[in-house]
Amino acid sequence: MTIWTPDPGTLHRPAYLSLAEQYARAIRDGRLPAGTRLPPQRKLADDLGLSVQTVSRAYEELIRRGLVVGEVGRGSFVLPPGGENSPPYLAERQRELIDLSILKPVTEHMHVETFRQGLHWVAENLTASAALSFRPNSVLPKHQQVAADWLRRHGVDTAPQNITITDGATSAITTAVMSAVPAGGTLAAATLTHHLLIPLCRYLGLHLEGLPVDEDGIIPEALDHLARKGCLRALYMQPAAINPMAIMTSTQRRAELADIARRHDLLIIENDMLNAMIPDRPTPMAALAPERVLHINGFTKTTLPGLRVAWLVSPPQIASTAANRHLVTNWMATPAMVELLSHWISDGTVDRLICWQREALEQRHRIAREVLGATLFRAHPQSLHIWLELPEGRDEEEFVAQGRQRGVAIASGRAFRLSERGRRDAVRIALGSTSTDELHRGLALVADVLNGTSEPLLPLI
Template identity: 30%
Template structure:
């Protein structure tokens, strides 16, 4: 069956490629079919061999065909968009274990940024090139200006550095500022991937007690006296997993203790915190002893693996060395998208949309389980303490069998911190409110 070129505009090779592509997409030409040789097709259509050659090259670029040397050009087996973009590791049921940002208007902002980029050849040329870890001036200035406005500060260029998300930032810090066998203090209940990173790098991790006001200063003092740690890792704005916030008094106490014992504070600010509950970071109060780890994964989209460090100027050299050893530099293409969203107001718009959706989801939580305590930050996660008759591990297993995934509190325990009878529910795991309602209804049936 010959492709029909009549009525198609543009160069003949483009028209021929488009005609063949349409026939393949419509199923008129099946996968595995061998296309006519270039000479024969040129004779049949009355075009030059060069036209057919370019058309076949275009089809190959479109992913429609495969050229086999000495044999010819064959139609490739193609996947539908649903199949092509389907996760390799997908699970059925309701996911209350995955802490991810809600997708609200991000797709439109992605479309707008890419369309804008298409009309800027200078930008395209710049973001496709190699750079040092310092990157591009405009990108650095954009991030710094955004942070200065957000923190009411005056950060200098040498204090800000891009990373591939928060987890990459934490790994860079551990590599740059600690050695095998060094002690790192953390909250007794801690972000699991940080625990794994310390184990992988052979850093000793020591828990510090927490309560409904965050890290307990008295226990921090005791652990500093006992272990002489190099770092203190904590999540003051939204504790992961309990969602409590470090009180103002404790912040000052912790800074004072860390100064006395020459302990560097690693402040993880990755977790989403609603605008009305945000506090100024420790890095703005004690900039000389604090490294702040930020990310846009929770505030915009999980697939945008871009984060940043705000660091004391005297630590820039070792941190840059560690950064270069892991990735040389962060992709300027991803950073450029982030900067466009920061400048256009898209980041702020998505922030507000996420906050609005979270309020709705917490109303659903209240209807199905319980009203959150006043000290709990209403972010992505909710820490559900279980009554003694329901053990967390058993509840987690039971829920899994009923098609609902949650995280047991034991997954967040550091060392010998103790038995924790609680589960973490990620209210943003379900993609719809109806799915969240269904999941919480099953949780309620298992814990009441």
């Protein structure tokens, strides 16, 4: 089969944008299917009579649009249609589907009542500065102290002024990435990672490199090999069971990765959203290498979804950088929510909610083991999900489609994957997103799909 190539006779100024448009049309029209490897930049430049810089800018434009992914040492590849904007979860609840696609903590009516009572407290105790001030420094210092005290109890010792308070993990991740990696720089992460990290790096013009993992997380030798190439600026980690495969990285492995980062002068972004919910957890990266770790700790996954506050702890030398990045992207966290979190930490509500969540998840994991039986899946006792690797020959997208046809929504592994190298088709199944009865029925439907035919669905016409 002849692979489509651009027509140099139709290029116009600016040439890089015209070339990118040709590729974009070919991708949309199906002339360049997903997985197609684009020509090396130098070869394409020679074939079209363009400069390598022009071709490089065209490829960067395609990456920015989410049409192509670039992998150092391998080349540039066409992404599946809609790959950039397709979240792993349902955008909204659909009545006919049991939704096991979105990662949420277990919630009951008790959580609604707790939130209502908390908001009543805020209404009665909200300070004038929290209600009226535009200046974070006049509102948040006392809450930074509360955060520092909490973090110290849970293994991260930092000064209050090194803490940026944000409206949840997404805001904290964005601020951390912008603080750690300059435009055009390279960030590394496990080959299966946070689904929002992928489009975020595209939007920011960053290169995102996938690192292989084993049963203990990111393989140190792979990080060292990539760092030796001299282009890497930072490493993004989810070492404590919140990652797609629910891996809990040991303290020894964390120390090895910290030593490599120190040797190559890399920053580390540690997403530690489960934090206090995991008893006897390994030492946080922020305690092993406080001089280079940006540590993220939030509460939407451990207490209740509406408590959208997260803390970003930065090394002292870049704390002001992180504060500035947060100012230009979010300005400041919502003061009323921060007031509520600080109050709930002080009166013990957060501790009670976390303990409740831990016990609720134990029940959810028992249901998963009971329904799925001998089916092998990856999980951690405090993970909000399980990771189900599919049998050889089963396609994850087709598996998700068959599940929806039967009445259950789950998340395809594609949304979390940085590289097709060593791909193993898999799905993520959330355990906390619905009632126990619906979870039981939804997992039974997943088991039916798993044990049924792998014949592709016929299109509805």
